[in-house]
Amino acid sequence: MADENPAVRRLSDWEPEPLRDIADEYGTPLYVQDVGRVRENAVRLREAFPDADIAYAVKANTTHAVLSALERAGIAAECASAGEVQRSLDAGFPPERIRYTAVNPPDVDLDHVCALDGVDELTITVGARDTLDRVAERGFDGPLCVRVNPGVGAGHHAKVSTGAEPKFGVPYDRAADLCRKAADRGFDLVGVHAHAGSGISGEDLSAHRELVARMGELTREIADLDPEFVAVGGGFGVPYRESEEPLDLTRVAAATREAIGETDARLAIEPGRYFVADAGVLLTTVNTVKPTPETTVVGIDAGMTTLLRPAMYDAYHAVRSLEPDLPRKDPVSCELSGPVCETADVLGRDRTLPDPTRGDLLAIGNAGAYGYEMASTYNSRPRPAVVSLDGTLVSLSVERERLSNLTALERSAGDSDGSAVDGERDADGGTNQW
Numbered sequence: 088m089a090d091e092n093p094a095v096r097r098l099s100d101w102e103p104e105p106l107r108d109i110a111d112e113y114g115t116p117l118y119v120q121d122v123g124r125v126r127e128n129a130v131r132l133r134e135a136f137p138d139a140d141i142a143y144a145v146k147a148n149t150t151h152a153v154l155s156a157l158e159r160a161g162i163a164a165e166c167a168s169a170g171e172v173q174r175s176l177d178a179g180f181p182p183e184r185i186r187y188t189a190v191n192p193p194d195v196d197l198d199h200v201c202a203l204d205g206v207d208e209l210t211i212t213v214g215a216r217d218t219l220d221r222v223a224e225r226g227f228d229g230p231l232c233v234r235v236n237p238g239v240g241a242g243h244h245a246k247v248s249t250g251a252e253p254k255f256g257v258p259y260d261r262a263a264d265l266c267r268k269a270a271d272r273g274f275d276l277v278g279v280h281a282h283a284g285s286g287i288s289g290e291d292l293s294a295h296r297e298l299v300a301r302m303g304e305l306t307r308e309i310a311d312l313d314p315e316f317v318a319v320g321g322g323f324g325v326p327y328r329e330s331e332e333p334l335d336l337t338r339v340a341a342a343t344r345e346a347i348g349e350t351d352a353r354l355a356i357e358p359g360r361y362f363v364a365d366a367g368v369l370l371t372t373v374n375t376v377k378p379t380p381e382t383t384v385v386g387i388d389a390g391m392t393t394l395l396r397p398a399m400y401d402a403y404h405a406v407r408s409l410e411p412d413l414p415r416k417d418p419v420s421c422e423l424s425g426p427v428c429e430t431a432d433v434l435g436r437d438r439t440l441p442d443p444t445r446g447d448l449l450a451i452g453n454a455g456a457y458g459y460e461m462a463s464t465y466n467s468r469p470r471p472a473v474v475s476l477d478g479t480l481v482s483l484s485v486e487r488e489r490l491s492n493l494t495a496l497e498r499s500a501g502d503s504d505g506s507a508v509d510g511e512r513d514a515d516g517g518t519n520q521w
C-alpha cells in the first residue's frame with residue numbers, strides 16, 4: 088500500500104492534468120500551493136517531535152491559506168517582522184502562539200507590535216541589548232526570549248548560514264548575562280533561541296548537534312531563571328534533486344534530544360521550508376526555443392523575479408514538462424532562461440526536456456518555500472498569481488499583479504495636494520507603514 092504521508096513529494100508525483108487545468112484558468116507564471124500537503128508535513132513534524140513546541144517560520148510562505156491551515160493544525164508562528172506578525176494575527180493565530188524574532192527591528196515594527204491588542208501574550212525575541220531597551224521604552228512587559236549567536240552555522244549556501252554571523256543574536260558567552268539582566272529589569276524571560284541556518288541536510292547533523300548542545304548548556308546555566316523553552320531554530324532541509332534522499336526526521340529528533348541533555352525547558356523548533364517547499368510548484372510557459380552551439384535556450388515566462396533562489400544561491404529546482412506524451416522528437420539538453428535582462432536570470436542549466444516547443448507548460452518543483460515570498464518587480468515585471476489547492480478545491484490566493492500596480496505608488500513632483508501620503512513623515516516624525 089502506498090505511504091499515505093510520504094517523507095517527500097517529488098515533482099514527478101504531481102498529477103499533470105489538474106495543473107494544466109489550473110494553468111488554463113489562471114495563466115502563467117503561477118505558483119500552486121497544495122495546502123493538504125502542508126498539513127501532511129505538519130503531521131510528520133509532530134510525529135517526530137511529539138514533545139516539542141512547533142512553530143512555522145512564516146517567512147517561507149505567508150499566503151493566508153497556508154497560515155490559516157497551520158494555525159488550525161495548532162502550530163505556532165515564528166515571525167521576522169511586524170508585517171509577518173500582522174499576517175499571522177489576520178490568519179487567526181492567537182498572540183500567545185506568535186513569536187516575533189526581531190532582527191535590527193525598525194521603529195515602525197516595534198511601534199506596531201508593541202501597540203497590538205494582546206501584545207502581552209506574544210513573545211518578543213531580542214538579539215541585542217538595544218532591542219531589549221527599545222521594547223522596554225515601548226512598555227512591553229510580555230514574554231521575552233533572548234536570541235543567542237551560538238557561533239555555529241550551517242545551511243545549503245553561505246548566504247543562508249546564520250548561526251555564526253554577528254548580525255544574529257547575542258554572542259554566546261554574553262547570553263546568560265543578558266538573560267539575567269532582563270529578568271532583573273522585570274522582564275518575563277521565557278526562553279532562549281538560536282538558529283544555525285537554512286537547508287540542513289541529513290548527511291551531516293554535526294552543526295545541528297553542536298548548536299543544540301550549546302543551547303542545552305546555556306539553559307542549564309540559567310536554570311534558576313526557570314526558562315520555559317529552548318528554541319533551536321528551523322533549517323530542516325528538503326531534497327531539491329530527484330536523487331536526494333529526504334531528511335530522516337526521526338533521526339534528527341533523536342539527535343536533538345540527545346544533544347540537548349537534561350533540562351526542564353521544553354524543546355522548541357521553527358522550520359519554515361519543511362512545511363511548505365514540496366507543497367508548491369511554479370507553472371511557467373515556454374515562449375522561445377533557440378538552438379545555439381552551446382545549448383538550446385528555452386525562454387520561459389518565469390525568471391529570477393518570479394523565483395530568485397537559482398540566481399541568489401545557485402539553487403537547483405527540478406523542472407518537468409506537463410505536456411501530454413505526444414509523439415515528440417528526442418529529448419534535448421537545454422537552459423531555462425527567464426525574461427529578465429540579467430545573466431543570472433536562468434532557472435536551470437543542462438536540463439533535459441522532451442522536444443521543447445513554444446506554448447509548452449512546465450512545472451518547477453519545490454517552489455513552495457521562499458518562492459513567491461522573494462519575488463520582485465525588477466525590470467517592471469508584475470509578480471505572479473498564487474493558487475491554493477486543497478483536495479479538489481482550487482482557489483485564487485494572491486491575484487496576479489498588473490502593470491498598473493507597479494506605478495500605483497509613484498508620484499511626480501507637483502502631484503502633492505499638501506495632504507500627507509503614505510511614506511511621508513507623520514506628525515511625530517515616524518514613517519507610517521500601515
Ligand SMILES: Cc1ncc(COP(=O)(O)O)c(C=O)c1O
Pocket residue numbers: 144147165188249282284285286320321322323357358359360361
Ligand atoms: C530565525 C529563523 N528561524 C527559522 C528559519 C526557518 O528556516 P527554514 O526555512 O530553513 O526552516 C529561519 C530562516 O532561515 C530563521 O532565520
Ligand SMILES: N[C@@H](CCCC[NH3+])C(=O)O
Pocket residue numbers: 247249285286396400456457
Ligand atoms: N531564503 C532562503 C532561506 C531562508 C533564509 C532566512 N534566514 C532560501 O531560499 O533558501
